[in-house]
Amino acid sequence: MNAVEIEQAITDLAEQPFDPIEFPYAFLEAFGNKATTIKRLRAGASNKSDLGGVLQTNNIHILTCEEGLVTHKLAALKASPATGKAKAKFILATDGKDFEAEDLISGQTVACAFKDFPDHFGFFLSLAGISTVRQISEDAFDIRATSRLNRLYVELLKDNPEWGTAERRHDMNKFMARLIFCFFAEDTDIFIGKRRFTDTIAQMSERDASNMHEVISELFRAMNTPRDERTAVDIPRWATEFPYVNGALFSGSVEVPRFSRIARSYLLHVGNLDWTRINPDIFGSMIQAITEDEERGELGMHYTSVPNILKVLNPLFLDELRAKLDEAGDNPRMLLNLRKRMARIRVFDPACGSGNFLVIAYKEMRAIEAEINQRRSEPDRASDMPLTNFRGIELRDFPAEIARLALVIAEYQCDVLYRGQKLALAEFLPLRSDNWITCGNALRLDWLSICPPTGTSVKLKADDVFDSPLDQAEIDFENEGGETYICGNPPYLGSKWQSATQKADLGALFDGRVKNWKSLDYVAGWFLKAADYGTHTSSSAAFVATNSICQGQQVPILWPEIFATGNVIVFAHTSFKWANLASHNAGVTVVIVGISVIPSPTRRLFSIKDGSHDLVECKQVENINAYLVAAPNIEVQPATRPKNGLTPMQFGNHPYYGAALILSNGEAGHLVARSPEVARFVRPFYGSKEFIDAAPRACLWISEPEVEAALAIPAIANRVEDVARSRRAATKDASAQKLADAPWRFREQTMGNSHALIVPRVSSENRPYLPVGLLEPHCVIQEKAFALYDAPLWNLALIASRLHLVWIATVCVRLEMRFSYSNTLGWNTFPVPILTEKMRADLTRCAEEILLAREHHFPATISDLYDPEKMPSDLRAAHDRNDEVLERIYIGRRFKNDTERLEKLFDLYTQITSSPAPVKSKKRKAGANT
Template identity: 35%
Template sequence: MSLIELEDKLIELLRTDKPNQFIYDFTEIMGIPKATISRAKKSNQEHDNLFIKNKVFYRLTEKNVWEEFKKAELLLKDYKNIPRFTIITNYKSFLAKDNKTMDTLFLDDIQQLPFNYDFFLPWQGIEKIDHDKENPADVKAAERFAKLYQQLQKDNPNLSEKQEENFNIFLIRILFMLFAEDTNIIPPSLFTDSIQRMTAEDGSDMNQVITDIFSLLDNKNRENVPTWLEKFPYVNGQLFTNPHEKINFSAKSRRMIIEAGNRLNWKEINPDIFGSMVQSVASEDNRSHLGMHYTSVPNIMKVIRPLFLDELTNKYHDIIQLTDRHEQQKRLKQLQVRIAQIKLFDPACGSGNFLIIAYKELRKLEINIIKQQIHLIESSDLKEKNKSRQIREILDSINEINLLHKDKLNTVHMGQLYGIEIDSFAHEVARLSLWIAEHQMNVELSKVIPYAVRPTLPLQTVGDIKLGNALKIDWQELLPHELNDEVYIFGNPPYLGGKKQGKSQKEDMKNIFSSLVKGWKNMDYISGWFFLGSQYISNSNAKMAFVSTNSISQGEQVEMLWPLLLKNNVISFVYPSFKWKNSARGVAGVTVTIVGMESGNMKNIQPRIYKDGLVEKVDHINAYLTAGNDVIVQKKNKPLSKLPEMDLGSMPKDGGAFSVSEEMYLKMVDQYPKVKNILRPYTGSAEYIKGTKRFVIWLPNQEVYDEYKGIPFIKERIDAVRDFRKNSKAESTREAAKYPWAFKQRGNQIKADEKGFKRNIIVPRVSSEKRDYVPFGYVSGETVVSDSAMVIFDAPLWVLALLESNIHMVWLKAIGGKLETRYRYSKVLVYNTFPVPAISTQRKNMMSEVMEEILDLRDQYGTSLAELYNSETMPADLKKLHKKLDGIVERAYRQRPFEDDSDRLSLLLDLYEDMSK
């Protein structure tokens, strides 16, 4: 049940006015199982007391609720199982206590209960710490808005693109009015009451009333205004500049607008969160996941703090430590002027949450600066008259008059904010959310400095939140900047790997990269933002930081993108890898990185790596987001180190006709015993890891085929291969129809058969990210490895041990990249580039011994590798052996233990660079 459905049910419950039934219906609505309530009801014939174990103690009384509460407290002391809640009511007033948190809820009027239901959310498993993160006010407002949105869509079906745009603007205006009347921007309940009083219940005249209100809000002229409109102020900010376009209203949509005003406290809304929630309801696909798509404040702070906020804050704290009051005052003023000139730009701004938080943080810093300036004046030896004059000058710098002359502003203002958003509705939500944030900071200013007043109306004009495609818009044209201008670009652009991009997104990538990168079709979509950002900041004081999936610094993405980014720029800071979560329950976090960059021409750059709550200052950060020189791993056709060569598995191109199930294998061998000679074990990545048995028809040459083609089963299968290949769109596959008995590509399998190798290492090309180790292993020499895996023929045991080590996993994760979220192994990019130092015979023997133990233990467990190597279920003894192996292998690289995987990767990249010379 959604929060507003819950609220509506409670309103309906109290309308029924059945005191004796109340507690049963109330607890059922709040999520206590019906069977539990029924059992309790049978044992409570008086209906004035109710006890449900661990849930509630309830008493209905005609007396004072506080007096009865004291009696209940004494009674509960003797209870073995204290219930979560104690509730006392005389059906006029209502008193409840949470016996876990010790919080109390007292309502003079029980009719207010529906608007305080969140007190009882623990019954639904939602503790206060959870719903504090996801503010119920935000969720309720977004859900109620979702209902209104859906109803208005029903009232207005089949809208044109232009009508849809007007429809969205109307919704944004409604949201502003609801917020404005709850926050004293306009008189309380002015808009809601006007709709309720001035419109017919069927909604037939809503357009005229709405038009009258919206027109006046954009009009400074107050002559001849009807009495009912007199209290509506001039708003500006271009929110009401365009006239209201007629839309259809029903009695239901009218009522829902009024309920949104009457039932919600809009001043509790967090614009940074609410904006994204509102945006999500505009998409049918997202509507069931309210709250899923916003970025939490702590995560936004991970971007903006190292990008600019920490430096500004530290500067402020350094200034206020100065003992020279005159010098302190001068530098505070300089810092205030500086932050008023900063430009903030989010080129994928969505509903504006990054801009909102960044703007709020600048305002908070400015408030502290002003507060300190006033403190210096008030505690000085100046005459009172001079003190008042200087304080007034400071306050004048932030008031309405200067806001009309933006070229002379020395105060943080909305004109500093820039963004690009492709979705028209999100674009409008962003503008609204920024105005809400502006008002909230004006209120905050007045709280901290009571005599400082910065009116919200008329609304300020935001710098420029542009509707459009960020990869097609000229960023320099949107936000022109000179060499020394302080511009900060940041955000959370869309990720989308190469295979998930639509036609228009591929076109965007083509326009940017086709002349620069050979494999541009495989580049992540976010690469466009990184590239355009790097172009913008190059040779200037501008800086950027984006959130991205880890893939931006892994696999082939590195070779394609980073030479372009690092041409004139350097990485200034990174969060190498962390879970990007929000407070929406049940939403799994994606693993991301944050990359900050600035021009390489800037002086005093101090690269920083943030991880585990600590910051490490380093000399340089490379494209793999670890400390070290700029090195980009290039594909190699032969192993860099002294390792045996790896081969691709055999590719059938058969439409499945060569493949034989275990059941069919047994049947054919029973019917044609000699067919066993050409039905060989067959495995790829999935079969090997899951332990699935499969066989394959393997005919090494025409002569063998001629020997077996008389068997109907074999002939049918070969004919099926021929037909499949003939109908292929690929010319090479159609050509292979001339020899349908053979795999299209067989690698070195024929040579390996001739040499009689007993066992070969199988290398899965794709493996789950839920494993700490990819389970490499041996297959018999008789086994044919398919092209979904790779193979190292007749490889010694120490090579398998090397592959199974953590240090090799570090290389695979960083260099191999991912297929969706799974590890992707590449012969040319991972194995052939893996740097291996000289390993002594003694160490190889030690590695082999432990690897043999690992293989034996796998056999003892007798279960699939998928189960054994799941990081959550991996047996402790198997994990212990792997750790032992890790230590032996790592000491071949250096004797001193590694701090973490970043330390390992730094060493591997340095070694790769040395071995590649």
């Protein structure tokens, strides 16, 4: 269940008659517990309570009680030995009138009337595996509002299915935007009298809702008619006291969908919420989900935390504005200059969605401006920053209009906060009809037409709920010398997942300009557009992006072109989780990259501290390269041969339509039991998973001289024939057709003479070291792992080092956060200094110690041994010695941290790539050592 579904279930529970026996189970069910879990608790099998309540291990201890005993029973729950033994996170006591709970980890408490406990549902969201930020757990209004609006929306579409069609979707979205504004306006005195809109509808509409659409339509018509014109157009007397809103929000058709009795009830429930608590920072993105079919299934998952957004906005420009404020002190002239400068700043989000970034930027700038006004003894002064300075592009029309509405609400709330409600109300209505959020494809639009260099006008076609009365939306204001800050969280899609339209969008930007552009992520288009924009006007840009654009093959494709425009990376945040409110959500792994053609002497590199999920450290550096490392601008190019004189690393052996050559251990045992002569052709078969879990499968391995003998065995001949059929069936694959003539073999047929080192292609980022192992020469390594055949053992010491892990983590592609090893990008480019015989001997000894420490814990697997929480101390010590020896080879001492490691590696890579290539070692030919 997601947050919105939970809110609905909790609200329904609070409205039912209180049943002290059933309440604990219903409460747990509302937070997503399965029927089987509830059944076990009812039966007592998993209920650990010692007080006659319901105790769910690692979750919550609930107790219902007689009236007046709630506080006493909560204390008993806290003191209960069973609560501590079961590691309960929450305790909850209620008598059906009062409700009290405590978070035993944070110490936070809730005490309220039973009927009001849904207002605090965010407090308990972790019960459903939803990690929350404090803002949501303390004030979950936006989720409650979204939940109720969603119920209304779905109910209206049941009775008005035509309003859900593509032809009427715009009308439905417009209707919802109008409702949202009215709910906010009636609770903030924009409409005189609290709940004026909701109460008028309740009073004037029939209980069966038969005239509901007519009542709302008349209210909308009144809000679009100036007061002195209302008599002439027959506005009903009961609607005349509503203000003239204008702003084009209520212009055009005032048609309203028909309401059922249930839909009427839902609308009144929405109106009964306290809309003064609306948070425009996040509300827009949640409302957006209501009207998007593909997103409604993820309602409540769209929360983007303010701290995450500020990771973009603070280093982009807000930190510098605050520094200037501190520098100005109480100097009136300096404060005035700063205020004038801020009035000319434009914040531009070319993938604005429902406006989160723009709203946060506006509110943060208003806070700075308010402090300026306070220091200049001008606290009532109107803001000099027009909303039209906060511009966006959004592909879909409804979120574009919600973005504008969110900014309007943010402006009003800031005016109330900094200037008082009287002045805020006096200047709020009528709304302006300017169009400053553009609906369109950001990769196809000319950004200079939206934010021109000197900024006197904007002329773009408007397609929006606000319906500008002009054929072209026009904005006129003076912006000479102003700065533009581009920001946002554009869509990222890997090359394999892009639609034909999206691929064409990238082609229009990159084709003929950048080679291999088809491998780029979709978000790369926003970086190139921002870089080009920066060559024409004073601007800086920062985007949240998938970390893949700063890894692997995308770096040498994208970043040379970005740097060629004169832009440099002025700040960056290395990989972290950009989480939302999805249940059990791990979040997508992202980076933040800020670019500008006006760099400062030092640049800021942010990263999550080792061992922490939320502590961020910042380092001042001279340069940040495309890998987000404090090093020169170098693009690590894939190399077909090692640049370091190391043993070549090859893909394992690919069966290539030869699934019949691969056996489970059970199948292999059965074959050998029936035909003992099969045993000589059966060998252990290792891929990445098999090695990490110490669970090899088996395969048939037949060398060319043994083909006749092998095919004389029917069990083998049948499988070989299956391979031949599979390869012949792949009619469009010339390689498969050719291999069909040798169906007994893998595509590669390579093994070691004495041993082989195996390196998994994909492994968990949680392990402190990359998995690498030593296999006997008869073991077959498949293509899902890499192999170094007969390599000196000191190669294992290199791969198992912290140095190699940070190199791979930086220059190779990642799958989410998992390491995706590459021989051409990772091993062949790994910078290694010239090694003496003694150095190699020392590293060989280190490798042996690592292998012996693993052996000491047999039969523990790589997965077991390298669990960061359970890694044996002797194995950890062996790796530590290996790191000590290797790092002293590099710099004569241990590195202080990974940043220092990467700086040295990139420095050495520069030296290696600028030196003559080493003598090529011979690659083992297919068919060798069979």
